[in-house]
Amino acid sequence: MPTYMRAQNEDPGQSSPRSQLETHIIKSLIVSYFNTVRKSMNDMVPKTIMAFLVNKTKNMAQRELVAALYNDNVDLRQILSEDNATVKKREACQEMVATLRKSLEFLNEVRDFYFESDSAY
Numbered sequence: 221m222p223t224y225m226r227a228q229n230e231d232p233g234q235s236s237p238r239s240q241l242e243t244h245i246i247k248s249l250i251v252s253y254f255n256t257v258r259k260s261m262n263d264m265v266p267k268t269i270m271a272f273l274v275n276k277t278k279n280m281a282q283r284e285l286v287a288a289l290y291n292d293n294v295d296l297r298q299i300l301s302e303d304n305a306t307v308k309k310r311e312a313c314q315e316m317v318a319t320l321r322k323s324l325e326f327l328n329e330v331r332d333f334y335f336e337s338d339s340a341y
Contacts, residue, residue: 235243288294302310 289299
């Protein structure tokens with residue numbers, strides 16, 4: 221691609237091969253630019269629609285939740301309590317952590333015993 225393009229004023233009725241080449245290059249650059257813009261617009265439209273839908277849904281959900289929160293017959297202890305499934309998962313994880321700590325202690329004792337008995341020889 222040339223670094224710069226310049227039209228030459230030779231014969232007004234005739235165009236030189238160089239000016240035809242320059243015209244062809246300019247046309248192909250414009251077509252390429254418009255194809256890029258079209259692809260960009262095709263990509264942005266669904267993303268924009270989804271952003272509007274997500275924001276509208278978020279605002280509606282927030283409105284509903286605030287209205288439910290300020291309702292007089294709402295038990296705040298029930299709303300703020302931890303879900304039973306989450307409680308069970310947390311307890312299972314705590315048990316797993318305790319078991320892993322005991323296992324690590326056991327492995328450290330085995331390692332220390334092995335190195336102590338190995339160094340005795």
